[in-house]
Amino acid sequence: MQNNTRHFTAIGVLIVIFTYLVYLVLDNVLKFPLSGSTQAVAIDGLIQGHLWLIAFLFSLVVVFMVYALFLFRRREGDESEGQHFHGHTGLEIAWTVIPMIVVIGFGYWATLILIDITAPQDNEVIINARGQQWSWQFSLPNSDEVATELVLPVGRPIRMDLNSTDVLHSFWVPEFRVKEDVVPGRTTHLRFTPTVEGEYRLICAELCGLNHTGMIAKVRVVPQEEFAAFWNTAIQTASSK
């Protein structure tokens, strides 16, 4: 028993160290683009949580396996049989219940984030986007002006109203992390609050035909006055309409 405690302590320490190392590798290999919206911060937090869990589970299995392979290998001249085991109820309950709690916990966390990032805001700025094979067009509600680049006011909650004139497309700006299908015959919505001024790319993320990969539009996140000047209008919001 004394010996078992020593083995489990050693394994526990190794798992902690290995978890940290695996996390560092994952975090460096899976480099994300800039986090450019308030939604991106919440989503990245959730992904970091998953990376820690993945690193821990991988370490748990690999450390036990490699430890056993080295320390309990057959020694020269040892012909004895290994110990026989016939199930272990406590262990089986533990490895059923604990993963279930973890899965439910992560599901709950993800649901809270989803509710939060899709919640309507009273002062959101509405912008229409129309997808068609193979380009994007943008306009403001109650305006006939159309733009081929998407200009967004920094720090304001945006609601994109998405339409398609032909087939399925998908609205995706990787730096904002959020994505929504653009469906013919129906208006879909996508909410985000851009936080970092700069240039980004709107990419169609739904295979939509021959030039799908070229269905890209320039996105510019600019100061609020520049947004108003671009559209030659004061900023309209859902509540001011």
Ligand SMILES: [Cu+2]
């Ligand atoms: Cu496409």
